Amino acid sequence: MATIFSHIAVMTFPFSSHPSALLNLVRRLAASAPTVRFSFLSTAKSNQAIFSGQQYDNIKPYDISDGLPEGYVFTGNVHETVEAFMKDTPGNFKEGMREAEAEAGVKVSCFLTDAFLAFGGEMADAMGVPWIAFWIGGPCSLSIHIHTDPIRSTVGDTGMAQNAEQTLKFIPGMSKIQIRDLPEGIIDHLEMPIAHALHIMGLKLPGATAVVLNSYEEIDLTIITDLKTKLKKVLSVGPSTLTSSSPSKPDESGCLPWLDKHKAASVAYISFGTILVPPPSELAALAEAIEASGVPYLWSLPDHSRHHLPQGFVERTSTRGMIVSWAPQLQVLAHTSVGIHITHSGWNSVLESISYAVPMICRPFFADNMLNCRMVEDVWEIGVRVEDGILTKSGTMKAIEHLLSNDKGKKLKENIRLLQESAVKAVGSNDPGRQF
CATH class of the missing domain: 3.40.50.2000 (Glycogen Phosphorylase B;)
Known part of the structure; x- marks a missing residue:
């Protein structure tokens, strides 16, 4: 392995396709920057699934706590496992980062996180290093989260049901989006931990050094142009489908x-x-x-x-x-x-x-x-x-x-x-x- 000159801490939201999407981005970055060390922090279950025996010269996975009690048996309730994980953050990431720094012998010089983990920005600020946030969804959904407060003030207290067909024409590129299309947690179910985390994310992202999108500008030009007025830098790097050569599981079913x-x-x-x-x-x-x-x-x-x-x-x-x-x-x-x-x-x-x-x-x-x-x-x-x-x-x-x-x-x-x-x-x- 080449001499390490920089060390990037990669923080994942270890559910659904979030970790694999972030790893695809990291693989591309690592291939073009062989002297940069990428410490990939995720749960043991997530790392096992996405690395599956793959090894990379300058990407090293580190297992962090999932917040679940010992002997936990999955009940089928995904929200239960997500909430347990979120309660353990950011302490589990801090512990994983300390382990990564000790092994690499180089301090973390940048945070690359799933955008959902907005506390990554606070960790980066505390260390005086850049925070790069990766949004796994589309520009439209990101715009919704950044405009959450204006949406709430416009719709008022009457909620989603009474305004289901109202459009979001006051947001650039959203003239055909209706209130009933909004994710939970924008104007209802505000008590959900995930909804709270996404609201905080929308408020924090304008402070990120850059926000990376798995999209391309032509698909949502109006929306992305508006995002550029709200964020310091927007980098559209997708579709990753057409840029990544990530290994795929064998077609065992034929x-x-x-x-x-x-x-x-x-x-x-x-x-x-x-x-x-x-x-x-x-x-x-x-x-x-x-x-x-x-x-x-x-x-x-x-x-x-x-x-x-x-x-x-x-x-x-x-x-x-x-x-x-x-x-x-x-x-x-x-x-x-x-x-x-x-x-x-x-x-x-x-x-x-x-x-x-x-x-x-x-x-x-x-x-x-x-x-x-x-x-x-x-x-x-x-x-x-x-x-x-x-x-x-x-x-x-x-x-x-x-x-x-x-x-x-x-x-x-x-x-x-x-x-x-x-x-x-x-x-x-x-x-x-x-x-x-």
Whole structure:
């Protein structure tokens, strides 16, 4: 390893796709700065999952406390584990940083943190070093958090229900965003610890040396231009899908060979991320819609949820369908046979769909899902939201028909292809990468 001249402490929010997204950024930085040491601070569970035997010359993972009591058994309540972790911060990060400094023999000279961990700015200030914050979501959701107080003062005390269809036209780029699209914690459920942390984040980020976005300016030019007036520096470095060569788990289920057997743009890929599973009634309705529509499908569905599918569904659709517990999403979306992505509309999934020009059917659940869904359907016009925001047989069939129809579907495909082209141009690539 080269002599270390600088030492960056990387602080992660160890849930969902947050750590892997931050590691992708760090890998790119580390490759271009071999004399910089990156100490990657996350929980043991998170580090084990994202490093999975990978070693890097100048990136070293350090395990910090997750705040859970010894012998804790996961109850299925994600909020419980998040709250336990947050109660242990920032002490667990400070301890991990001391260990990293002692081993490296070099003091930390910069903090690179998940933007959610706004206390990283206070730690950086105390040491007199820069604070770089990485926002894993899209520009729209970041803008919402920075404008939280103006939104609250405009909506007043009447809450979300009474103002559901009111638009946020007083915020640049938000003329089609409605109050009902807002994440929890903006004007309701303010008592939630995560909501409080995000509010603090929105207030603290203007003090960051720079805020890094996994996005590109052309996709939300008005919003990003406004963010630049609120923040010291905004760096758009995405889509990471098109810039990162991060290792992927093997395609153990044979998704790609199975896709090879199907016609171009004919398969519906179904995935709701690494945490979410729709309610049993919606899983059944989605399966009924897929069966009735006759569309070939590849469904990433945890084993423990398969018993909610209609009896005989798997057998009746076996000649045109495949269900796996995990799918290599980037390779799947890049495959020419995939023509529809049925998704929860999390930012990573939306950006990946754009990167490979696959129109979406969105069933949003929480956090930024509703915002992203609104952008997909009404701003960019590259997909549709399922009827009433719930997966029903008839509503899902209408959405599938919409995407597969010659006129409506063609327009969506043209729009997402234009966004894909702008994304490829933004990262300086000549090829969106249909082959892996």
